[in-house]
Amino acid sequence: MARLQIRNLEKVYSNSFKAVHGISLDVDDGEFMVLVGPSGCAKSTTLRMIAGLETITGGEIRIGDRIVNNLAPGQRGVSMVFQNYALYPHMKVRSNLAFGLKLKRRPKPEIEDATEAVANTLEIDPLLDRLPKQLSGGQAQRVAVGRALIKKPDVFLFDEPLSNLDAKLRASMRVRITDLHKRLKREGQSSTVVYVTHDQTEAMTMGDRICVMKDGCIMQVADPVTLYNRPENAFVAGFIGSPEMNLMEGTLAVNGGVNIRLADQVLTFGEDVGNRLDVRGGEVLLGVRPQHLRIAANDEENALEGHVSHIEFMGHEVYLYVDVGDIRLVVVVPSEQYHPEDIRDDRIRLIPRETAVHIFDRETGRNVSLSANA
Amino acid sequence: MAEEITVRTTAELDSARTLAEGRRMHAISSAVRYALLAGVGFLMLYPLIWLIGASFKTNSEIFANPGFIPSEPTLNGYIDGWRTSTPYTFATFFWNTFLIILPKTIGTAISCAAVAYGFARFEFPGKRILFATLIATLLLPNVVTRIPQYLLFRDLGWLDSFLPLWVPSAFAGDAFFVFMLIQFLRAIPRDMEEAARVDGANTLQTLIYIVVPMLAPALISVCLFQFIWTMNDFLGPLIYLSSVDKYPISLALKLSIDTTEAFQWNRILAMSVLALVPALTVFFLAQKYFIEGISTGGVKG
Structure with a gap:
């Protein structure tokens, strides 16, 4: 005892x-x-x-x-x-x-x-x-x-x-x-x-x-x-979970909505992310687990466009390796939700699940998107 | 068709012939190899075989008959040799040897294990210098230290006693053995010792219950080396022992040479054979561990 x-x-x-x-x-x-x-x-x-x-x-x-x-x-x-x-x-x-x-x-x-x-x-x-x-x-x-x-x-x-x-x-x-x-x-x-x-x-x-x-x-x-x-920093976020969380370098700007510029694209998030943030801008890492990215339907906006470099079929799920600019993302899709026809000319559009997105300070690695839910 | 069959048969015959030839060549080469090995082996063993044969000869036959099978086997050499020309029998000399070997071997095993454990497993101030000194004494020729040692033991009043012959070794004086055990210990992972410490063993208990059993093969080799080398040591007893009643076997063999006017070679040879017996017996009994001990990595983790 x-x-x-x-x-x-x-x-x-x-x-x-x-x-x-x-x-x-x-x-x-x-x-x-x-x-x-x-x-x-x-x-x-x-x-x-x-x-x-x-x-x-x-x-x-x-x-x-x-x-x-x-x-x-x-x-x-x-x-x-x-x-x-x-x-x-x-x-x-x-x-x-x-x-x-x-x-x-x-x-x-x-x-x-x-x-x-x-x-x-x-x-x-x-x-x-x-x-x-x-x-x-x-x-x-x-x-x-x-x-x-x-x-x-x-x-x-x-x-x-x-x-x-x-x-x-x-x-x-x-x-x-x-x-x-x-x-x-x-x-x-x-x-x-x-x-x-x-x-x-x-x-x-x-x-x-x-x-x-x-x-x-x-x-x-x-x-x-x-x-x-709720990983407190980028290290924990990357270390726990398999495959690893995708960490993308970007620039955060909060003005009305939450905008994050990644490579040459801009992702906009709504209140859920906005309420959680305790900073208003700066150089950040956007963290999204491979399981929290889904393939966008044709007419959906605010999606990240990328190029599928290869596909691994694991049985119950499919791993997609997607290049967005210089960033390599891993996406895990349950097999039943994976339709090859969603991918045209190797192009794919991905939407992150807003409630599961994390934003880390690029310098310190601190998770800046934990505050409201704490 | 018929031609084909013939061709094939010839080919088969050919291959069978090559096979048989290969087998014959192999047999011949083995035969040559073994004959050569047996020949050289016999050559190496010949003095020993001759020694045993000659010990059963009469004194006059030894020089007359170069073969090793005695024409009239006799035990006289053994009987007379055992009695010696002194008031003591060879039993005394065997006992003396035993009195030197026993404390020396046991002392060596204990002290060298302890010192090697210290060097291999602990950090302490001056460890490097001490270890370098140890290695340096390894390189020092034995002869160089004889005179200072003699003076030292004389001042201690240890002359004409067994003490100078075994006390230094019993306090880890043989750097070679310490070094050998250190090398062996380094190859054994520390986990077992750490497990023992977590189990509540102190340093000494760890040494006795865990390290010594794992060191056993190396320790047996150390004991064996010490046994054989002490058995064969002539110079040490010659320098330090002066009374005949304290002579070990190595000196006693010489005894029969210079006290008799005409050398009784058969006695000397007979006693030499007896002198070989303990070392050989011990070696064959411990052979398995001995080989395990001197080949590195004898213990698996």
């Missing part, structure tokens, strides 16, 4: 490279927090600092009501699952699971009971007498999760635990881990999780909240829906 609080956490390496720039983050008791970001964004470093495997240069980490900055990893009440399992190669699965409890000098029957219970939960009981090298990737990862589970820690730390598994196994492990989390929560056990991944699907499907990081800074912390619908 513990919440994790991070205050102004900093990490500077001995070669004076600053990896983490004073981040603050609260993870509530029982919350599943996902740290996500591109490689090199210091998400793993942050996790390792929570675990105690990296020294902390500045700030503080609190687990429950203890400041753990200077505690050894074993005393922090955390357990960790590593990317490449990190099972002890010379120990059988049983001893791997029991190692942490053995170090704590728990009585033997207690250790045995705990091992059995964890093995049952994760369905690894038939594997107890095997060595790690006799396990498949999925089995090894389950044992690694078991090793974390058996200690009943305050906080679970996962460091890209699924990236060594194939796609199918990854999907099933994803479900298994979220189920496990729900079950721990239901049983009233401590179930605070910090989960590091670079895979946004994992982040979106598993996290109660997601912390998007970039270059050692937090870009936004929010639940998956908010993150998707």
Whole structure:
């Protein structure tokens, strides 16, 4: 039962490279927090600092009501699952699971009971007498999760635990881990999780909240829906969602309507966008998700005209790659709404869904179209 | 039609002939290869085979009969050699060797593992200089340090005891072994150690429960090398030991040379054979780990 609080956490390496720039983050008791970001964004470093495997240069980490900055990893009440399992190669699965409890000098029957219970939960009981090298990737990862589970820690730390598994196994492990989390929560056990991944699907499907990081800074912390619908900046907007959000450079001018000049065309938006804006003009990025562009009917106005460079048929939807001037857009159209005859001479006209349009300051990347709905 | 068949048959015959020829060539080349290998192997092993054969000969036959099968096999060499011309039997000398090897090997394994762990896994002030010093001692010829070492041990009052022979090694004095273990450790990912630390192990527990078992193949090689080299070390005991009752085997073999007027070669040879037995036995028992240990990347992550 513990919440994790991070205050102004900093990490500077001995070669004076600053990896983490004073981040603050609260993870509530029982919350599943996902740290996500591109490689090199210091998400793993942050996790390792929570675990105690990296020294902390500045700030503080609190687990429950203890400041753990200077505690050894074993005393922090955390357990960790590593990317490449990190099972002890010379120990059988049983001893791997029991190692942490053995170090704590728990009585033997207690250790045995705990091992059995964890093995049952994760369905690894038939594997107890095997060595790690006799396990498949999925089995090894389950044992690694078991090793974390058996200690009943305050906080679970996962460091890209699924990236060594194939796609199918990854999907099933994803479900298994979220189920496990729900079950721990239901049983009233401590179930605070910090989960590091670079895979946004994992982040979106598993996290109660997601912390998007970039270059050692937090870009936004929010639940998956908010993150998707109301990204605070262009980075989050581009990082979350697949295919990526289209970001188009343009110039904003508000005079009556909202006009955005893109390349040599002007798009005009109505009140919905106007009410949300907290600036009146300037250099901006117009953000529209590929799913929020639709093909215009012939007589519709205020459409973006472009040239279709190629088309990918994905089954349930069709990806259109459209060039508008120098800007390359991706448009996702559900298969049943895709009619090849809408495209004449490779020309296409697109209309963005006004309620789903985002406008970012080009300089700072800040989303300037969030205000009224906030 | 008929012509065609004939042609085809000829072609088939031809190809069959080439095949058979190829097979024959292959057989011949294998035969030559193996004969050559066996010949060279025999040449290399000949002194050893001769040694074993000669140890069963009488003293007079050794020089009379160049072959290695004794004409009148006798165990006299072994019996007399074991008794020696001193008040001690070879059992004493074997025991002495054992008393040197045991602490030396165990001490080497423990100390080198600890030092290698420190160098491979921790950052500490002066690490670079210390590591450079370690490598420098590797390059230093042994002979250069003999005299200063002798003076040092004399001042400590350790002369004519086993201490100078094993104490330096038991405190990681053999840079080669430390270096070997460091290289081996560097190839092992750190994740297991980090997992152990998160599991609550302190540095020492991590070393004992996680690092040492993973280092096992390399440690076995280290022990084996130390065992064989100590067994064969002649100069060390020669310099530091003066009482006959403390002689290890390597010195005791020389003993029978200069105390007898006429050399009893059969005794010397018989005892040499016995002196080889422990090292060979240990080597063959540990061969599997030994090879795993000296070939890099023996441990998979």
